Amino acid sequence: MTLVYANMKMSEAIESHLALVPVVNRFGIRLGVGDDTVKAVCDAHNVDPDFFLTIVNTFINEDYFPEKKLQNFHLSQIIDYLKKTNLYYLQNQLPNIERHLHFFLHASDNTSLRLLGDMFASFKEGLRRRIEADEREWFPLLLTPTDTKSRRRPRPKPSSDDDEAIQATLDDMRHIMLKHLSGAYDENLCYAVLFAIDTLGRDIRQHNRIRHRILLPMIDDESNSLSEREKDVLRLIVEGLTNKEIAARLYVSVNTVLTHRKNITAKLGIKTTPGLTFYAITHRLIPEVK
Structure with a gap:
């Protein structure tokens, strides 16, 4: 298992795993890191090196998920990262897929592929609803201290079924393109769409792991504690x-x-x-x- 360590050069870590670029950006770290180590770059940006390393290693390794370590970080750190991830989906990844998919579909002579556009619209709406619920309800309530002198307010929980449906739509789009494409189409645009879908799908899987295996247990622990x-x-x-x-x-x-x-x-x-x-x-x- 390949891991990123505090004494590694940040540039080498990113070069070995280019998919980390957007993850690193969520911590306010932009490219142009020179020869500084991961710890030095984190310190310069007031980022907790341990939290940074835990997130990036979770992202690049499907089998790496230190639940106990993640649960030791402050809730606000985890939610801040998830909020920035949601913002990245809305401002970058969704528009990127939408743009490439639009050109890909209009360059193809197979009109049945337009169904991919409908699938993406459904996926986009589902993801937007989840993000809106996060920002409006779930995250604010999680960050609100429980008033032990008043009756406890129930904590809302995200639906794992909704999250799985969002992921399944992306998976279906990828499978359709890999197995059932026909007619004339632009291969470069096809690759761009596939790559963007795969990148977003991987990001969402990591996002969901943190949501369901870290935040939900924290909520359960809190709801089970005594006033x-x-x-x-x-x-x-x-x-x-x-x-x-x-x-x-x-x-x-x-x-x-x-x-x-x-x-x-x-x-x-x-x-x-x-x-x-x-x-x-x-x-x-x-x-x-x-």
Whole structure:
């Protein structure tokens, strides 16, 4: 497996993997990097070298995906990268495919190929809807701190089915061109369309891996964590207090205590007092019994 390392020259890393050019640009790094190492270039652009290396190595290697390492980065870093990736799709890759596909279809005498134009229009609309949902709903809510003093707001989740449909449309376009082209057509334009589709498809696959294997687990972890009030209730449960005693201690109704207990059980999947005690100790909510 070929990897990029911090002490490598940035120019050599990019030259070995030209597909990294747009990825590097998303970090605000443009070509003309001289002989500086990857770390030096990252430092000069205020980019976290570890995060940069994790992203580029994930991009160039299908088998490289350090989930634990990615989950250690701040959520804002990952979302910022995905936002810039979305912007690149809209401003660069979609117009590039659209332009080449337009010329390719009009240069062909096979009118049935115009269906490729319809497929691309469907793909483009699906990708735009996903990006709009990201920017309007998903990313802003992910970056909004949860107010533990108020009721938790549900976190929206992207649909894996929608993402798979977007990817499948690109795959179908590529397969149709490879297997079912006929009649006269411009081979250079055909190659340009194929290359652009393949490049975007690969980019989207990496994008989806980060979305579904990093961000979604983060959301699940957050939704399963206890609020401060739920932690208070849990501590008192472990102490052996009854629901009525907990209500009196916290100045709330018994029904409120019952609701908190229900939420605790649903989030943790633990029903017994010994199990809750173990959770409270291991998560340092109460001192360890000696």
